[in-house]
Each structure stands twice: as structure tokens, then as C-alpha cells.
């Protein structure tokens with residue numbers, strides 16, 4: 158009987174644990190909007206007010222949301238639209254149209270059952286403009302145009318689409334809001350004069366001024382189970398363990414390093430995702446060890462891994478390049494110089510490395526180039542023979558030394574030669 162009870166309990170626990178993990182993984186994979194954007198209160202209010210004026214009062218408008226990758230442009234817009242659609246006075250009233258630069262509607266809009274453009278760019282544009290011009294301010298439904306990667310629109314068809322949309326947004330026809338999302342701070346410089354003069358010049362900037370304390374709040378919020386989680390006992394225990402985890406010194410140190418590296422939420426989410434994935438029935442709460450392991454996985458140096466897979470000849474060429482770097486004060490080098498340096502080593506110091514024919518050495522050099530461990534100084538110059546093309550080594554001291562330490566059966570004379578360059 159005890160065994161059976163234990164088994165049933167185990168299955169129940171298993172179910173809740175899987176449910177919690179699924180919920181958190183979905184959240185961390187950006188499948189859901191956060192309840193509230195963190196640290197973007199003023200931007201949120203500003204955008205909501207602008208869109209409310211279009212949705213409720215029928216005022217046309219245009220605005221750019223500018224910020225680096227992952228700074229929350231899409232999320233901010235999503236949260237604002239969610240609130241806008243929940244406003245009583247704006248409900249059912251607003252049409253949302255997401256466009257890409259070829260004037261195709263994006264998938265989300267198609268699924269709303271709204272119109273789908275299938276024609277050429279010119280046909281689509283003519284159709285769209287006619288539809289917008291037919292309306293008037295009082296009877297037409299306001300239309301919100303969302304132009305993600307706004308800078309790409311600036312490269313298209315003499316900016317005809319931008320010109321026309323902004324033109325409509327300035328006239329008294331159908332109320333239209335044009336919302337551009339972009340990473341480019343200089344995006345206005347890309348616009349033609351006629352387009353620029355029709356843009357409202359409203360910009361909302363998302364540059365993170367997030368403090369570490371706020372960042373920790375985000376971690377806690379991202380890892381906590383919601384109040385409506387089906388098993389309140391489990392979620393209480395889980396949330397308690399999350400609070401405790403965030404107070405742990407080692408965990409705080411890891412989070413601080415991640416924060417100092419990048420304030421981008423995507424990198425935080427990857428870290429937390431890896432930690433959450435380690436939770437299992439045998440340990441159904443998050444532990445310090447899960448975060449440490451996740452951090453180890455995330456901070457693995459990919460170049461060090463590539464170095465680990467090199468042949469001994471390729472490794473020797475890298476050491477020769479480092480010697481050249483030291484001799485010529487970091488000036489670029491070419492294959493011929495590397496080959497000479499390598500030959501010197503074989504003649505004077507090496508007993509373990511065979512003589513290699515020049516084409517073989519060239520092949521090894523080409524492989525390093527393919528792996529981007531070596532890069533041409535000027536890739537545009539293709540007239541220079543490969544042997545004489547100037548190159549730079551794209552590796553740091555520590556990366557090569559670590560690779561040598563881990564290299565299986567690395568000959569001692571090669572190690573010593575490396576130490577005289579990297580040591």
C-alpha cells in the first residue's frame with residue numbers, strides 16, 4: 158500500500174513539476190508578453206497616449222520606436238496594444254496591420270481574417286491607398302500600421318510606401334497611425350526629403366537604464382509561478398525557493414556578471430531557460446547548482462572549442478602568427494611570413510613535427526581562414542595573391558593557452574614554443 162501511495166504521489170508530483178517547467182519554459186521562450194514592461198514606464202505611457210488618440214479620437218499620427226536588439230520594442234508595442242484593445246472606448250474599433258517592406262501582410266494579421274494582399278507591390282499599394290482614402294475621420298475605423306525593421310522600408314522602391322502612408326497620416330481621411338520599429342539611431346537620415354517632411358518626428362527611445370536591483374526583480378518575476386497555478390502548495394514552495402535563490406551570493410554573482418555583460422533580456426532568458434530545464438522530479442525546485450551549470454554552458458567560449466579540434470599543424474601556424482605579432486608589434490602578417498616562421502621552428506627547435514610540403518601548410522592556413530581564426534585585413538582586395546594577403550590573428554592569449562593545456566598529447570616542444578610566445 159505504501160509503495161502504491163508513494164507511486165501515486167510521485168506521479169502527481171511529476172505532473173505538477175512538468176506543468177511548472179512547461180509554463181516557465183514557454184515564458185522564457187518569449188511566447189507570452191510580460192504583465193508589465195520593466196523600467197519603461199514613461200515610454201509605455203507615451204506610446205499608449207499616442208495610440209489612444211488615434212483609436213479613440215481618430216487623430217492620425219506617426220512614431221518611431223528606437224532601441225537596440227532585444228531592448229523590448231516589440232514587447233512594448235504588444236503590451237500597449239493589449240491595453241489599448243482592452244479600453245472600452247477603443248474596443249473592436251481598431252484595425253491592426255503589420256507590414257513587411259514588400260507590402261505583404263504578416264502572419265498575425267492574416268489570422269485575424271483581415272484582407273490578404275496577393276498582387277504586385279504597385280497593385281497592393283494602389284488598393285491600400287484607395288481603401289484608406291475612401292474613409293472619413295468620423296465613420297472609418299482607425300488603422301494602426303506596424304512597420305517592423307523600419308529601416309528596411311527606407312531601402313524599398315524609392316520609399317513610395319513610406320511616402321504614401323505618412324501622407325495619409327497627415328491628411329484628414331481615415332485615421333491612421335504609422336508605427337516604425339528600428340534599431341538604427343540614424344534612421345531619419347535614410348529618409349527621402351518628401352518622406353521626412355511628412356513624418357511627425359516623434360521618437361520613443363528604449364535604451365536600458367535598468368539597475369541591478371530591477372534586474373533581480375525581473376529574474377524573480379520570470380522564475381515565479383503565477384497565483385493561478387493549479388497547485389498552490391507547489392507554487393508557494395517553488396516561489397519561496399526562487400526568492401531564496403536570488404539571495405544566494407553565488408547566484409547573485411552569476412547574475413551580476415551576466416548583467417554587466419549585457420542588459421539584454423534575451424541573454425538573461427537563455428540563462429534562466431537552461432537552469433529551469435535542469436529541474437526534474439528528483440529535485441523539483443531550482444538550486445544554486447542549476448544556475449552554475451547554466452552559466453558554465455552559456456559562457457563556454459566557442460573559439461576555444463574550435464581550437465580544441467585543430468590539427469597540430471594548424472596549432473603550430475597559430476603559434477607562428479603569435480610570434481610574428483610580437484616581433485612586428487601587432488602589425489598584420491601574410492602566409493609567406495607565417496610559413497617562414499614555422500620553418501624556423503622545425504629547423505631549430507622541433508624534433509616531433511615533420512616537415513610539411515608548402516601546399517599542405519597552405520591548406521592548413523586556408524582552414525584557419527575558413528574558421529575565421531585568421532581574418533584578412535582588407536577582404537575587398539582580391540587581386541593580391543593569397544600568399545601575400547595581409548591577415549590578423551583573431552585569438553586572445555588565454556584562448557590559445559587553454560587550448561594547448563587541453564590538447565591531447567600536445568608535443569612538449571610545441572608547448573614550449575607556444576609558451577615563449579604566449580607565456
Ligand SMILES: Nc1ncnc2c1ncn2[C@@H]1O[C@H](COP(=O)(O)OP(=O)(O)OP(=O)(O)O)[C@@H](O)[C@H]1O
Pocket residue numbers: 187190191193194195196197224225226227228229230231232233340422423
Ligand atoms: N523592459 C523589459 N521588461 C520585460 N521584458 C523585456 C523588457 N525588455 C525586453 N524584454 C523581453 O526581452 C525579449 C526581447 O524583447 P523584444 O523582442 O521586444 O525586443 P526587440 O527590441 O523587439 O528586439 P529586435 O530588435 O530583435 O526585434 C522579450 O521576451 C521581451 O519580453
